[in-house]
Amino acid sequence: QSAFTYPAAWTADQNTANKRGGEFRDYTISDFKTFNPFTSAEATSIPGTMAEGAGLFTQDPRNDAFIPKMAAAMPTVSNNGKRFVVKIRQGMKFSDGQAITADDWITTWKIHTDDKVGSNSYDSFFLNDKPIVIKKLDTYTLQFDLPQTSASAYSIMAYTPWPDHVFGKAYKAGGADAVKKLWTLATKPSDIVSPGMWVLSGYRAGERATFSANKNFGAWNKDSKGNALPYLDSYSYRIVADQNAALAAYLGGQLDNYAPRNADDLAQIKKAIDGGSLKAFLKANVSPMANSQWITFNWNKASDPAKQKLFRDVRFRRAMSHIANRQAMIQLALGGLGSENYYSVYPIFKNQVEAGVAAGAPQYKYNLSEASKLLAQLGYTKKNSAGYLVDKSGKVLEFTLSTNAGNTVREQLGRIFADEAKKVGVKVNFTPIDFNTLVGQLTSKGEDRPFDAILLGLANGANTWPFGSNVVPCGTNLHSYNNPSNGKCLTSQEQLMTKLYYQGDAELNDAKRLAIGGQLLKTEGELQPVIYLVGGNYHVTFNERVSGEYPANLMDAYYESRSNALTFIK
Amino acid sequence: MTHQGEVLLAVNGLKTYFSTDDGVVKSVDGVTFHIKKGETLAVVGESGSGKSVTSLSVMRLIPMPPGKIVEGEILFTGKDGVQKDIVNLSEAEMRKIRGNDISMIFQEPMTSLNPVYTVGDQIAEAVMLHQGKNKKEAMDVATDMLRFVGIPAPEKRVNEYPHQMSGGMRQRVMIAMALSCKPALLIADEPTTALDVTIQAQILDLMRKLQSDVGMSILFITHNLGVVAEMADRVVVMYGGRVVEEGDVVEIFKAPRHPYTMGLLNSIPRPGEAHEPGQPKGRLEAIPGNVPNPLNLPSGCAFEPRCKFAVPDCSKAVPALEDTGHGHMSRCIRWREFEQVQAEVTA
Amino acid sequence: MIPFLLRRVIQSIPTLFLASILIFFVIQLAPGDFLTPAKLNPGISQQQLDNLSAAFGLDRSPIEQYLLWMKNMIFNGDFGLSFQYQQPVLNIIWPRILNSLWLVLLYTALFYAIAIPVGVYGAVRQNSLGDKAINVVLYFLLGFPSFFLALIVIYLILKLRNATGWDIPINGMTSQGFDSMAPLAQVLDVAKHLLIPALVLAISDAAGLTRVIRGQMLEVMRSDYIRTARAKGVSERTAIWKHTFRNAILPIVAGIGGLLPAAVSGAGFIEVVYAYPGITPMILDAINAQDLYLIAGFTVITTVLLVVGNALSDILLAVVDPRIKVG
Amino acid sequence: MTTTTPTKAARVRPQGQSQLSVAWAQFRKNRLAQTGGVMIILLYLMAIFAPFLAPDGLSNYSTSNITRFHPPTPIQFRDPETGAFTRPFVFKYGQELNMDTFVNEYKPTTQQCPIYFGVRGDPYKILGFIPGNIHLFGTGAQNPDCNVYLLGGEDLGRDLLTRTLYASQISLTIGVAAVLISTLIGLLMGAMSAYFGGIVDTVIMRLVEVLAAIPYLFLLLLLRSVFPKDINPILALYVILGILAFIGWGGLARVTRGQLLSVREQDFVSAAKSLGASDNRIMWRHMLPTMTTYVIVTTSLAIPSYILLESSLSFLGVGAVEPYASWGSLLKAAQDGGLSSLNTRPWVLAPGFFIVFTVMCFQLLGDGLRDAFDPKKRS
Amino acid sequence: MTATTVQNRRAMPATGDTLLEVNNLEKYFPIRGGLLSRVVGNVKAVNDITFRIGRGEVVGLVGESGSGKTTAGRAILRLIEPTGGQVLFNGTDITKLSKGQMRDYRREMQIIFQDPFASLNPRMTVSDIIGEAMQIHNLHPGKGRIDRIAELLQKVGLRPEHMRRYPHEFSGGQRQRIGIARALAVDPAFIVADEPVSALDVSIQAQVVNLLQDLQEELGLTVLFIAHDLAVVEYICDRIIVMYLGRVMEIAPSRQLNTSPKHPYTEALLSAAPVPDPTIKRQRIILEGDIPSPINPPSGCVFRTRCRYAIADCANIVPELREVSPGHFKACIRDDIL
């Protein structure tokens, strides 16, 4: 069987000399909690790193398309797009030399979907609460049966297969508990088996994890010239206290990679580069970040009907969007480098945002006089002596806005929002509160939920269908503005958005799906249930001793800056 | 007493002052006295009269600052037979004298021993320092010394800590330590004030015995006149930092020449003076008034404000210490009149 | 000695018990639980949250959870399973405690090495120019928040590194490639990493101790037995180091037992700032994540050590101070 | 006895000297401690009159004229063209993010902003009830875009001097109030323990032990999250304060108990008892007052440690919340800025020096008080 | 036991009526130890003492340090609770009284302390210290109180203007006077003077002794005068009680005790006191060793370990306090000595 070839176009700098060896020194902020892929819940995890390059399909950063990786070819689709039969590439081996076969996928699926294991991937094997069924047709053939068509079919199938000969055995013998006991931090790294590019070679609690190249990976992964990948010998994470410590280490030449947060970071790096103490590549404003910051208003305030009426009034929410001085937020809170945001789709997902704009999704930009006009329509025309708008009964137009304490950027966004609101006479009582309390309020259900407005952010999500399954449909956890006990929609727009969400989620055609998404954005924009504010920008910097990064046009916050397989030391 | 009247220590015009926040305290203001070989000289006086400061000056242990020997000389003839002025010695030379030629016992047996070392260690330290003995030999000396001062089971006691001993025993340890290098002069600063009469009797007895064994001189500081009567050959009476009377012990008790000394003698109840049942009780003849403030001594005679014999002349100038005959000195302008008074009384 | 220890053990049972209840319920009282952050993940469904909640036993009542935990602790000697790590608490914290221990040991050594001579000097040369100068520096150091000091030190190191090219470690406990070093090189490497945080901590903390020692020395120097020693003719050095110092440090020696729990609870902030893999960052992390059993287990361990440390203090005091008897 | 003239009497020892006046006399001799005391008084005056001293309001900034991390503006006295002395002024600065170096560059423009004394500006209430709008100095309302930044600007572009002055209100009260609370609790608990003995004693002492057993920092973090924080932010701060105090009383309670138990054995207490004084009277008139010296001294030493603690709390993100600030939270903001705070805008560290200075003054004062009240040090 | 008590009762002061009667008074201080800090032993500070004091009498209580004098004095006043025995004041057993009832009796019985520095509250002015008693018992309310304080101060030889001062501004002798004024403030009938002059300089000691004597005569006070200096006690007391290790050794009129002690301990005590007369060089009896531990007192006669007359029986028989001549009691089994 042929190997998977990493396209030459994925790298800006071809390793023509076939330079091999060396270590890529990365960092992470929090310590690792486990080696076990089934209990791991961290963003940067050890199993996640090891498994790089494993999975039946992978996404091509050039066009977002899925291409076969461990699959020998694209699957045969039948049953109205609900059945996928996948041929597995033959000759692949785990790091311990055992062949990778269909059993590994089946076992992995079984364990992930056992609720006693508590795997974080549990949800990805269900569509609308209906399970996905996976069958082994033969040693190298898998059959996936989806309960309905899904745009996410390929990413669902792209999960990492973990060795049946390790986990399957334990699972059969001792069930979920036996699986949970495997591969803890106390396990010897040499006992850990990887299907992917790296295999754990060392771990020092709280300090670093080191991976070495999985030789068996090289057997089926080649560069365009047929050289085995990865070029690097090893990959390491240093665990640091915070971004400041990481920056210090990066400036000191101890790390190869750093994710600059803001203009300050960029300035420090630039200064070091100009001062000659650091030789590094630096590119600012590569793309927006894959996240959003927003303010949501609570529609379920039975105890305060006046406020409930206000928050449910679309004119009020539009006025609030007009109040949000997004430029000032970028200048002040993000140090000048950021992007305005008007939709639930992160600006990085350009195609979808553009489809929304094309569909006529409105943007209620910073405009205080417009805000005043809208508020006047709501009956707020008079101001009291303190300068706040009052209704006929003399009650001040005010609400409480909370965010999580300790997040400087959000505290500043809230501050700016509150201060701008004061200019039109809206009294915003801005209070940073404990994160867990905040989340508790946000995700509460009922007719009388315990908050007025919350400023928070979300991240995560894939570019195939960049809407949250847990956000858009009524009755889900993060449908934060309206979450009554019965979980019913309140407005027709919500109903429409819920419908469009499932429609798009089931749409396999990219163009059609974009159009549906556009409609969804338009509906959402008109309803303005949540006010989107700003997002930071993605910047790239790395030490010049490494090379093999993506060409400039492929870098973004979603695909990041490089394919590790193609990375090499100059 | 078998001494030839050879002077061991001569203090001449000693002035030791302390500078405090409130002003200069002239604790010792021109003190002159001497001790002969083998003699016991008692220094008496009220609290604050400068007894301790005098003795500490002799040892050069005045805390500096705030204290300072401003004037005077302290001539001492050591074991080597050479006379030195202690005031001018270097610190190193002084250390050789301390504990070796001159030793000292303090008033508070409870706090004067280092609580974290065994008594043996503490005695041996002086021995090792001055006699060049090694630790083992020094410990043997320490054991012997403990036996010498009458501590039972010295072999065991030598390894005990001060807190394991009673006050009387500790004072014996202090004495053992002071005598371990056979000093020529022992300064005892109120060695029995903190002790019970019965224990005091033991200690005084011991000191007398040791003195005759070792043949040293003792500078005995106390305010207990009973003790003075028992221990001293000669007496120096101090008041307000000055010597007010000096003389042979019998003279001082029988024929005091200074009103302060007289007052002191009259103040003490004498055993056997108790009244008969049913009889009216007698009265003590107390000195009126309080001890003077050392910062603010009267310009003339320091005792003048409390003196029942005071005349206007008393406050004019500090009276001189005059010899009233056979070495009996008094610092009172009216000493001659007392001779008469006493003569009358005896008559 | 044995009855003393026994009595201490018996006396400490209610303390331990109360402490465990307090800590457990305080954690329970805090809003949210280990799973709260997961609720903000747009991809995790309610079903999944319920599964996890059941898996961690978070769906039971706090009292039930406490009793189970207690039962486990008393009968199995295990402190529960960490939510984050899915491992017994002791296994996780032990390596961290060991790491902390190295730092704390070096810190303690430096701490005393700095404070003792400076404190003694201050007392012996009371009110001299040197004493006054030291005092001013000490007052200054006492006012310095240690994290602030640490930040400045990191910055200075970075400058120094750039200026000299020396490989002064900025953070962590070991260098890259530590595992392949020779044993001696490993020791040196760790020592190199420990030095700066330990020094920063020692200097900022030594200020307090220095002043305590100075005060103690002055106090003891005034005592009668020092006068006795001088009257024996001992040298100044003996008077100070043998007679005064030994007595002056009694209260400090007695406090050493109290360092035990401190040693195990790590060097605090400094570990966070220098990204040192000690126990503090882990516990802070656990508190943020509300990793119930990890926090509770750790607290029980430190409480036990506190009790042991106090007993140890008493024994130590009896050892150094012959006046005190244990019993 | 009428011979003594008043002057002479005064020199010897003034009549009717109380313990306090003796201590005061001792204290008067300690220059360093006095300096510390005077500085502390000045600091508190500064805190009280912060709104007046500050050129700006607590949370004033412009969303159009960006002054984020505005550098300190030197005050000019000479006209740049003529060289003649003029009314003091500052230059207005222009701001631009340099997209090459990513440094937010500030350059003085030629526009001069004259500085006036006693200008009208942001309204305030001193001590919460004395209203005013006069500021010690400022650029006045004529030049709305002008501002004096003596200590530079912070991350939203607010005047750091103003923020620091306002922050002193919180930083300086939080320590005092926390110490006050914990002193009260500590004294009460210690007294109860000594007084009632038995079960009460056992329970309180166990509690003290338990509190001591639980790592301070962790208990603090945990307790903090128990209290509702969606209340008034100022209230929230004082809740933290309450928590600080709540944990901090153990040591004092233990000392109080020990001291009272030993005082109980003292003769003057026996004397009161023999006079027939009730237990209550003995407690309040004779036993508790023996704690005053100790309390005064520990208090003056505990306040700085609470100030430091508060700053550590801010470091952990538990301290003062927007828009209010404490020195600790300002320093935390500086710390967040990482290396940039040190090498591109060191002025943001200024609150740190206020902390160091205040703590130092309190230490000096505390030591001075300790010496003044120490009978052993008295001549 | 009963026999002793009866005998003692019969044999107390010959003349005048009894004001205070102390019967079999005991005070044990428990020593705790062991696992549960149980009582493992007792310091027998006062061990079964019995005596009477007549109205207007001055009785001395002497003995070495640690013999239980202070404990006895305080137990009589119930400043510490006696472990056993009776204290009859004017015929009332005050050990049985409630706290409230006791408060009224406190007016009648006062104490002067040894340490003039520790016995005055340093935070109160002299007028507060002296006035406190009046306040408690509501005596001389209003303006009269100040006058009374001034009067008391004058009585003890201080000036009224001293009222506003604090204790640390006085010398030791003056403080002791304040302590005396405080005791007199409630017009007591009975005063325990616990070594009131031991801490004072000889010259000041004489002043205070004189003062006490004057006051006693003037006010007709009954005084229990505790001291360790026999000379002082003899001087002002009518009768003297000698204690050793918690027990009474001898009771006799002052003169008689001094001139013809009947107990070996008294003999030794007398002989140990140095005489301020250099011409008298007498042979003294030196007691060997220290006072034994009151936790484990010697069996039989507690003094036998240091007694030069001790015989084998002394270890077996606890000697009773017997009247050997009118008004003269001793607790010694040997009559063939002294």
Ligand SMILES: Nc1ncnc2c1ncn2[C@@H]1O[C@H](COP(=O)(O)OP(=O)(O)OP(=O)(O)O)[C@@H](O)[C@H]1O
């Ligand atoms: N270190 C010192 N600093 C200041 N003054 C001192 C110091 N030592 C002694 N004095 C003063 O010197 C004077 C004499 O003190 P000294 O101790 O010699 O008296 P004394 O006669 O030994 O009294 P006592 O009988 O109480 O021991 C006193 O007024 C005392 O206050």
Ligand SMILES: Nc1ncnc2c1ncn2[C@@H]1O[C@H](COP(=O)(O)OP(=O)(O)OP(=O)(O)O)[C@@H](O)[C@H]1O
């Ligand atoms: N509170 C107490 N607890 C335990 N033992 C005590 C207590 N008070 C006194 N004692 C012991 O009781 C014995 C008698 O003590 P007390 O104070 O009555 O003696 P004293 O005759 O007054 O001695 P001194 O002359 O030293 O004042 C001593 O052994 C003492 O240690």
Ligand SMILES: [Mg+2]
């Ligand atoms: Mg003296």
Ligand SMILES: [Mg+2]
């Ligand atoms: Mg007594």
